[in-house]
């Protein structure tokens with residue numbers, strides 16, 4: 001276990017029960033952070049927390065639906081009561097609903113925008129209020145925030161909002177000594193998109209056309225998030241770090 005970094009000591013991670021969020025939580029705990037795992041399913045979270053504790057790390061769970069934004073202040077207060085402070089927040093939980101924007105329903109719009117954008121903002125707002133000695137927030141955007149993959153227009157719209165929200169919040173909280181950045185992953189294999197990667201032709205296309213010649217895994221994303229939470233990025237705020245194996249600069253899309 002490495003020494004606890006001052007700027008990375010107590011971090012809340014949303015969507016920590018699986019995929020990228022789980023990998024992030026495990027990585028932060030491995031590097032000495034006390035992690036607070038947030039997702040809806042208490043059993044899934046328990047498994048992650050147990051694994052972290054068995055490896056010598058420190059993890060607690062908070063099982064709730066983050067779209068219940070009225071809970072956010074109470075959640076952040078609770079973490080501070082238990083730990084003395086909150087220094088980091090990783091807004092990772094996200095969802096998608098496929099379909100043309102011509103046909104997308106108001107219900108799908110609310111589901112995606114409420115989780116990806118609204119809950120992210122109000123959780124960040126609650127975190128900022130308790131980060132008395134400064135801190136860092138990292139939001140998970142997406143390649144789709146830059147270029148739109150056909151069929152995920154709603155998701156792309158939400159992630160573009162995450163990117164601009166990151167910049168705007170960074171400006172609004174800078175005077176409090178809080179930094180806000182985003183990581184934009186490319187094609188990362190998780191439960192989120194498992195159905196996509198079962199389509200052989202699509203998987204092959206991505207592997208061929210990603211300059212680094214492979215799909216990403218959650219562990220490919222964790223280092224960038226730890227960096228943006230930690231002291232090595234002390235002069236970086238309002239930035240978006242793309243972690244995509246080179247897809248964005250190559251501007252090639254599978255559809």
Ligand SMILES: NC(=O)c1ccc[n+]([C@@H]2O[C@H](COP(=O)([O-])OP(=O)(O)OC[C@H]3O[C@@H](n4cnc5c(N)ncnc54)[C@H](O)[C@@H]3O)[C@@H](O)[C@H]2O)c1
Nearest residue numbers: 015017018019020039065066092093094142185188190192
């Ligand atoms: N996997 C990719 O290729 C990829 C690419 C770019 C961006 N992203 C983004 O990365 C993030 C994580 O993606 P993933 O692939 O690990 O997803 P995932 O579906 O595997 O995990 C999502 C996590 O969010 C949690 N969650 C969902 N709704 C919630 C709610 N209402 N309240 C609390 N927790 C909730 C889930 O329980 C789960 O822990 C998302 O924001 C996603 O948009 C993923």
